[in-house]
Amino acid sequence: MTQERWTAVDDYLTGALVPSDAALEAALDASDAAALPREAVSPTQGKLLHLLARSIGAKNILEIGTLGGYSTIWLARALPTGGRLVTLEANATHAEVARSNIANAGLADIVTLHQGPALDSLATLAGPFDMIFIDADKPSNPAYLEWAVKLSRPGTLIIGDNVVRDGAVTDPTSADPKVQGVRRFIELIAENPRLDATALQTVGSKGYDGFVLALVT
């Protein structure tokens, strides 16, 4: 199986199930124009996050790692009237592009973007959040998990992106700090008696990766 085939299937599924949307496409175009890294979730993944948020009736969502706001828009659109999303982004250029994309999607009043290192912003937030999406610098995932649990309640759904990393996650001796961060993250989830979790490998237009899902009990 090849990347070409995974992308073709993602394109097919997206065409069938994920209606094209001007604000989401504009967010990706503006992100490319500003030379942001192409690390946003794929359309099918964005819709998965959106459907999960709707399924649990999330009213307050926390996102760690905004980039250009693509996943932010998917998640914020899952909120009912009065719902709120807080998103954290360290990079000033990414934050500026995201603010503009979020405003263009009509979500400026629903989304609060804190620009600065997530660990600084997290210390200022009041929970609980109903859903928390962890998708920033992977070496900090263990610290983000600790905050996520602090800012949760029983029933909160915590999701982490990029936990497979082309399969590198299985290597305990990896010299890649992203792999080490993800491995410690998975271990801490497994060890925490308040968390009930699973993880899924994914292939598609973003290659071979995966998500971890943990329910706070």
Ligand code: SAH
């Ligand atoms: N969730 C986005 C993708 C995020 S990419 C989407 O799917 O559309 C990861 C982002 O985390 C990048 O924009 C990067 O600048 C940001 N980041 C890296 N280190 C960070 C930190 N310490 N605090 C907050 N954001 C950080």
Ligand code: DHB
């Ligand atoms: C990376 C980060 C992401 O959030 C992503 O979705 C893909 C790759 C990275 O840091 O390599």
Ligand code: MG
């Ligand atoms: Mg990611």
